[in-house]
Amino acid sequence: MRLFFLAMLFLCLPAKSQVLNHKTLFTKQDSLRGSNNDFRNWWNVLHYDISIEADFDQKFIKGKNILKFEVEKNVSKQILQIDLQEPMKITSALLNGKKLKNMVREGNVYFLTFNEKLQKNKSYQLEMKFEGNPRVAKNAPWDGGWIFKKDKNGNPWMSVACQGLGASVWFPNKDYLGDEPDKGARLTMIVPKNMMGIAMGNLKKVVHSENSDSYTWEVVNPINNYNIIPYIGKYAEIKDSYQGEKGNLPLSYWVLDYNVEAATHQFQQTKPMLKHFEHWFGPYPFYEDGFKLVESPHLGMEHQSAIAYGNHFENGYLGRDLSGSGWGLKWDFILIHESGHEWFGNNITNKDVADMWIHESFTAYSETLHTQELFGVEAGNDYVIGTRVNILNDIPMIGHYGVNQEGSGDIYYKGANMIHTFRQLLEDDELFRQILREMNSTFYHKTVTTKEIEDFMSVKSKIDLTEFFHQYLRTTQIPILEYSITGNELMYRWTNVVDGFDMPLKIAKTNKWIYPTQQWKTEKLDSETGKNFKIDRNFYIQTKNIH
Numbered sequence: 001m002r003l004f005f006l007a008m009l010f011l012c013l014p015a016k017s018q019v020l021n022h023k024t025l026f027t028k029q030d031s032l033r034g035s036n037n038d039f040r041n042w043w044n045v046l047h048y049d050i051s052i053e054a055d056f057d058q059k060f061i062k063g064k065n066i067l068k069f070e071v072e073k074n075v076s077k078q079i080l081q082i083d084l085q086e087p088m089k090i091t092s093a094l095l096n097g098k099k100l101k102n103m104v105r106e107g108n109v110y111f112l113t114f115n116e117k118l119q120k121n122k123s124y125q126l127e128m129k130f131e132g133n134p135r136v137a138k139n140a141p142w143d144g145g146w147i148f149k150k151d152k153n154g155n156p157w158m159s160v161a162c163q164g165l166g167a168s169v170w171f172p173n174k175d176y177l178g179d180e181p182d183k184g185a186r187l188t189m190i191v192p193k194n195m196m197g198i199a200m201g202n203l204k205k206v207v208h209s210e211n212s213d214s215y216t217w218e219v220v221n222p223i224n225n226y227n228i229i230p231y232i233g234k235y236a237e238i239k240d241s242y243q244g245e246k247g248n249l250p251l252s253y254w255v256l257d258y259n260v261e262a263a264t265h266q267f268q269q270t271k272p273m274l275k276h277f278e279h280w281f282g283p284y285p286f287y288e289d290g291f292k293l294v295e296s297p298h299l300g301m302e303h304q305s306a307i308a309y310g311n312h313f314e315n316g317y318l319g320r321d322l323s324g325s326g327w328g329l330k331w332d333f334i335l336i337h338e339s340g341h342e343w344f345g346n347n348i349t350n351k352d353v354a355d356m357w358i359h360e361s362f363t364a365y366s367e368t369l370h371t372q373e374l375f376g377v378e379a380g381n382d383y384v385i386g387t388r389v390n391i392l393n394d395i396p397m398i399g400h401y402g403v404n405q406e407g408s409g410d411i412y413y414k415g416a417n418m419i420h421t422f423r424q425l426l427e428d429d430e431l432f433r434q435i436l437r438e439m440n441s442t443f444y445h446k447t448v449t450t451k452e453i454e455d456f457m458s459v460k461s462k463i464d465l466t467e468f469f470h471q472y473l474r475t476t477q478i479p480i481l482e483y484s485i486t487g488n489e490l491m492y493r494w495t496n497v498v499d500g501f502d503m504p505l506k507i508a509k510t511n512k513w514i515y516p517t518q519q520w521k522t523e524k525l526d527s528e529t530g531k532n533f534k535i536d537r538n539f540y541i542q543t544k545n546i547h
Helices: 002-012 028-034 257-281 333-340 357-375 377-390 413-426 429-442 450-461 466-474 527-531
Strands: 043-055 060-071 079-083 089-095 102-106 109-113 123-132 145-150 156-161 185-192 196-198 202-208 212-219 231-233 235-244 247-256 291-295 307-309 348-350 446-448 480-486 489-495 521-524 542-545
Touching (some): 079 123, 231 291, 235 257, 257 333, 357 377, 357 413, 413 450
Parallel strands (some): 348 446
Antiparallel strands (some): 060 123, 102 109, 156 231
């Protein structure tokens, strides 16, 4: 039964790569991939300029990446690490137009040595040509890579899903979440005459030739490498706009040409969603780059300003309600969840994959806030509480640092219920909203650590959340309130908690709070409260009546 449950959970988790692939032993390659090591920490990426041409029949790609970077500190050995996963290969590399002195490959990493010493605070241009048969996705987006499919009319349809796996699965880059290109990225796709190439940001140039066309798209804001994604197919565009907190936001929906009518209807959900998210999280973080939904040959992914959408233009998660409450069938899961990532994941980005809860927990909670805005507070409560059935408590939500290893799949709905519990502690929804908005302004276009988020929430809430986060993020233990009632006397304490855990709780249908610790406490209750004693359901805990 557990294997069956895991399989069903795998299908029901939001679109994200490799959520259940948890290693216990790590290699040098894992460390090279996941850490800000001595080959990475002395230089900063400024911009990527990528061009790509894909051969659908041969499943072969070739291209060029012009990487602009700046030297941030002097180091004794200037060896620069470029990531590119086998079997892809770099065929040539030039620094400011000159061929490199030395380029050595070790697995999925190239080490570059230069002809001259690079100067601190100076920028350089590294041009790399690459080619090969990239890893083909087995079950995108969970087991990702390049996707070579055909639409229902038999036309080639290509894209990439590489979150977790990494953008180095197809182009050479600094594949480290802690270093986004400060000045954005450009992607040019050379495609057959009857196809179109769609990507992130704004369309900057289209060049027509006899046998092919090229489409160049560009973002001016920092972007996660795994969000730099080509979509190649027979697309049609639906245009719209949204008047938001920072003015006019261009909206465009790129869908397969035979899905225009279905998309026009389904994507009417976009503007209410943007209004709700701007209310709770602050202005959409990428006005300069616009907002796009792009139909994809897989379920979906949070590609910045060009969100991958594959939910078949229906509500729920492929027609299912992940909460079992009924509310999850009132809106399109992929549209809402992946758009929420524009604030948490794309605007605020964790430096290390181990801290992926920052992306997923807040974004999973965006589903609750959207439900609340549509149908009221209790509907939102029903939804988030309903998602608890998806929680495994198998391993902690924080993963292993420095090895590209995230924590449990519980970063979605255990994380959302943790945030919901925090919200109850505040007893002030306006303060909760201001904390979420200030978080997005304080860490605007930045990469962060768990400690930074923990400290920020503690300071803004004026609550010491040290043990709270330790309990929910770093253990698999659900706090248990043990209690007994004799007459009108309540006796209670916390068990199954970390030392020092003393989270207060509200008694259901009252304004009364209790303040349990790990030591027994007693308290007088009025007869009605004692007779019907329950803890408010919005706290993610368990209770045990020991009589």
